[in-house]
C-alpha cells in the first residue's frame with residue numbers, strides 16, 4: 860500500500876469534472892478505489908516569474924496521485940500552515956514523492972491540512 864502510482868488520465872478527468880477543491884476542501888470519492896480519501900495540497904510557487912500554484916492530489920487509501928502546475932487565479936489566497944510549522948521539511952518537499960505524500964497524510968491527520976483557501980474578490 861505504500862507504492863505510489865499515478866491516477867490514469869480518465870481518473871484525473873473524473874476528479875476534475877466532479878470536484879472543485881478550491882470550493883470544497885473535504886476528502887473526495889476516489890475514482891480508482893471508491894474510498895472517500897482523495898486529498899489535495901496546494902503550494903504557492905512562481906512559473907515564468909508569475910504567481911503559480913502546484914497542486915498535489917492523492918488518495919490516502921490506494922496511494923494514487925497526480926500533480927500539476929497552473930497560474931494562480933487572481934484573487935486567490937492559499938494559506939500554507941505546513942510552511943510555518945516546519946520550514947525545513949517544507950523546503951525539501953520534492954526530494955522524494957513517497958516521503959512527500961506520507962508527510963502530507965500526517966499533516967492531514969493532524970488537522971494541519973486541508974489548508975484554508977480565501978477568495979478576495
Ligand SMILES: [Zn+2]
Nearest residue numbers: 889892918921
Ligand atoms: Zn483510491
